[in-house]
Amino acid sequence: MTDHVAAGTDSRKALPALELVGVRKTYGEVAALHEISLSVAEGALLFLLGPSGCGKTTTLRIVAGFIRQDAGQVRIRGESVDGVPPERRNLGMVFQNYALFPHMTVFQNVAFGLRMRRIPADAVRERVRRALDLVRLGGMEERYPRALSGGQQQRVALARAIVIEPKLLLLDEPLSNLDLKLREEMRSEIRALQKALGITTIFVTHDQEEAITMADEIVVMNQGRIIQSGAPTALYDRPANRFVAHFIGESNLESGKVQAAVGPAMWRVDAGGLSVLATGAGRWQPGDAVAVAVRPEKIRLAPVTPGGGAEAPNTFAGVVEECIFRGALRRYRVRLRHGRVWSVDEPSTSGTPALPASATVRVQWRPEDCLVVPDS
Amino acid sequence: MSGQGRFVLGGVNALIYLFLVAPIVVVVIVSFGGAAFLQFPPKQLSLRWYTGLGEYPDFLRAFWLSLVLAAATSAVATVIGTLGAFAIARHRFPGRSFLSAMVMSPLVLPGLITGIALLQFFSLFRTEASFWRLLIGHVVVTVPYVVRSVQAVLVGFDRSLEEAARGLGADPWTATRLITLPIIKPGLVAGAVFAFILSFDNVVVSIFLTTPRLVPLPIQIYNYVESSAKPIIASISTLQIAVIVILLLVAEKLVGFSRYYLGGTEP
Numbered sequence A: 001m002t003d004h005v006a007a008g009t010d011s012r013k014a015l016p017a018l019e020l021v022g023v024r025k026t027y028g029e030v031a032a033l034h035e036i037s038l039s040v041a042e043g044a045l046l047f048l049l050g051p052s053g054c055g056k057t058t059t060l061r062i063v064a065g066f067i068r069q070d071a072g073q074v075r076i077r078g079e080s081v082d083g084v085p086p087e088r089r090n091l092g093m094v095f096q097n098y099a100l101f102p103h104m105t106v107f108q109n110v111a112f113g114l115r116m117r118r119i120p121a122d123a124v125r126e127r128v129r130r131a132l133d134l135v136r137l138g139g140m141e142e143r144y145p146r147a148l149s150g151g152q153q154q155r156v157a158l159a160r161a162i163v164i165e166p167k168l169l170l171l172d173e174p175l176s177n178l179d180l181k182l183r184e185e186m187r188s189e190i191r192a193l194q195k196a197l198g199i200t201t202i203f204v205t206h207d208q209e210e211a212i213t214m215a216d217e218i219v220v221m222n223q224g225r226i227i228q229s230g231a232p233t234a235l236y237d238r239p240a241n242r243f244v245a246h247f248i249g250e251s252n253l254e255s256g257k258v259q260a261a262v263g264p265a266m267w268r269v270d271a272g273g274l275s276v277l278a279t280g281a282g283r284w285q286p287g288d289a290v291a292v293a294v295r296p297e298k299i300r301l302a303p304v305t306p307g308g309g310a311e312a313p314n315t316f317a318g319v320v321e322e323c324i325f326r327g328a329l330r331r332y333r334v335r336l337r338h339g340r341v342w343s344v345d346e347p348s349t350s351g352t353p354a355l356p357a358s359a360t361v362r363v364q365w366r367p368e369d370c371l372v373v374p375d376s
Numbered sequence B: 001m002s003g004q005g006r007f008v009l010g011g012v013n014a015l016i017y018l019f020l021v022a023p024i025v026v027v028v029i030v031s032f033g034g035a036a037f038l039q040f041p042p043k044q045l046s047l048r049w050y051t052g053l054g055e056y057p058d059f060l061r062a063f064w065l066s067l068v069l070a071a072a073t074s075a076v077a078t079v080i081g082t083l084g085a086f087a088i089a090r091h092r093f094p095g096r097s098f099l100s101a102m103v104m105s106p107l108v109l110p111g112l113i114t115g116i117a118l119l120q121f122f123s124l125f126r127t128e129a130s131f132w133r134l135l136i137g138h139v140v141v142t143v144p145y146v147v148r149s150v151q152a153v154l155v156g157f158d159r160s161l162e163e164a165a166r167g168l169g170a171d172p173w174t175a176t177r178l179i180t181l182p183i184i185k186p187g188l189v190a191g192a193v194f195a196f197i198l199s200f201d202n203v204v205v206s207i208f209l210t211t212p213r214l215v216p217l218p219i220q221i222y223n224y225v226e227s228s229a230k231p232i233i234a235s236i237s238t239l240q241i242a243v244i245v246i247l248l249l250v251a252e253k254l255v256g257f258s259r260y261y262l263g264g265t266e267p
Helices: A002-014 A056-064 A106-116 A121-134 A150-162 A180-197 A208-214 A232-237 A242-247 B002-031 B048-055 B057-090 B096-108 B111-124 B131-155 B160-167 B172-183 B185-200 B217-227 B232-255
Strands: A018-027 A030-040 A045-049 A071-076 A091-094 A168-172 A200-205 A217-222 A225-230 A252-263 A266-271 A274-279 A289-294 A300-303 A315-326 A329-336 A341-347 A360-364 A370-374
Touching: A018 A056, A030 A056, A030 A071, A030 A225, A045 A056, A045 A180, A045 A208, A056 A071, A056 A091, A056 A168, A056 A200, A091 A150, A091 B160, A106 A121, A106 A150, A121 A150, A150 A168, A150 A180, A180 A208, A200 A208, A208 A232, A217 A232, A217 A242, A225 A232, A225 A242, A242 A252, A242 A289, A242 A370, A252 A274, A266 A289, A300 A341, A329 A360, B002 B232, B048 B057, B048 B232, B057 B096, B057 B131, B057 B185, B057 B217, B057 B232, B096 B131, B111 B131, B131 B185, B160 B172, B172 B185, B185 B232, B217 B232
Parallel strands: A045 A200, A045 A217, A091 A168, A168 A200, A274 A370
Antiparallel strands: A018 A030, A018 A071, A217 A225, A252 A266, A252 A289, A266 A274, A289 A370, A300 A360, A315 A329, A315 A360, A329 A341
16 A cells, blocks of 8 residues: 555646546436536636536535436546545635634634544644644634624635535635725735645636636536636636637627638638737638637727828727726727727826727737637 | 604504503512412412422422423424425425425414314324324424424535535535534524423413323413413413523524624624
8 A cells, every 4th residue: 555655646737636537417307517527727816717507516516425426527636536526535615605613713613624534632722823823814614604794704614615625626716705995905815825734626617807816727617518727827818719819808899790811820700890900719611700809908099090000900980979087097988990899998198188988090900810700 | 753653663662562561570470479379469478389289299290290391392393394394405406495385384274273183193103192193293293393494504605615615625514513503503492492482381282182191281370270270270371481481592692693793704
């Protein structure tokens, strides 16, 4: 046994902390998950991101062992956990409502998992103290959960999950019950804690901002399928389709048809009346239905200059409908020639006055900032 | 206008309370009378109907029988009722609504019918008249109350608490024992207290299942008042009331119904 473990140590490094292979789950007629496969590296902070009902929570609960998949396999550090009940998986979970035991003190809550492992009382006290210090709740041991604020309850739930030194930390929308300010604080705190402890973590959320600011890797899900996975910057810069372009960050999206290939990975697209140059790695034929996506911050506005020279590609006339002050940014809503209103962000540089409503402007963006994606 | 309405409402409330409590108060006062017959208000006060209880061994025996019967009924009905409530509240199984209706039926049917049915049932199987027959009869009529009160707390119980316990290493039974049961304790205690009280003063079921040697207190009192009006009735009834009051006080101490915090976390 000992030899086996020793021999396995090296190969374990390479093994993913968690693997899902073809995991499927249906409820009656409704498929909650269609054959999901994913792999999480040891120590990573992975986000399952998607709208409600996309299957992200089902996935998490299958990993935790609360739901049994209909097909496929879940492997933790290379070993299948199918048929292993939740209490023997050694995973730490934080629930959306925290699920603190109301009849137990903070100490008893955090100590619960250690008591279940029959750890001697001295060691329990020491480990609980360290866990509470990590979440900055030292001195709160004798309080009951109802006497704590939402943020403090959240920290207790976190301490209770990490004190057992779990193989994986599973977080189910842990921040959605907190107010905005606290949520932003907890984001960096959870990430710092996760990196300090090196616990492989699966974080479920519907909040794309949470995902892009915290994640090492994001798995975008919709209707029981994985749509795209990758680093936050990769998903932001190269969304795989219209859904991802819309869900992650903000995009001006226009359905259209491919007109012609004009260069390597460069296409001319008729986007609802705008003839645009756009980049995209897909293999399209003229006439294919696609969507073009442009991030608001990639667009530039300029006043119309009478008798200007040769126009750069993707330059269109527009009329400012409104300007929304957003602190560091100005968000313009501009009606373009084809009748639709696009969003354009500009830094609120001091000194330059905002363009007034009904001003006529030129709207311009570079072809490489304009993506052709499948229209789905 | 509203002040007047409030006054009228208050008056009606007071009358209702008076109507509910007055008979009990009268019995307690009468029990301290010195006369040889029931007298209200008593002309003189005395403890003779308490000190003289020993002269009525039938009553003492009946009192003990009822006490033991109620305690046993409460224990058995709480176990069965709690299991039933878990089954009905948590699982979808064939016959669930039938079971739910069956459990409810002693609540809806007059106790008299349940009593007759039990009598027929027992004679069908030719069982001997015994303490067990009484116990079974009482359990049948009290289980519904336990099921109801436990079901009520289970509905509000946040099951992610059990999942949290499972995730931390507790097997299903340990999670139930350490998390679920302590949290739903008010419902359990309420059910147990209900069962005790209902058994302790039950007449309609007991009357079909008693034997000359096994007479619960309510039946003993009932039989006695048919032929006599001695204040012993009042003193033994007062003891009966005392048992119930003590039980309620202990239950309140045990779970503190009034201040117990139910449920998971703050919204």
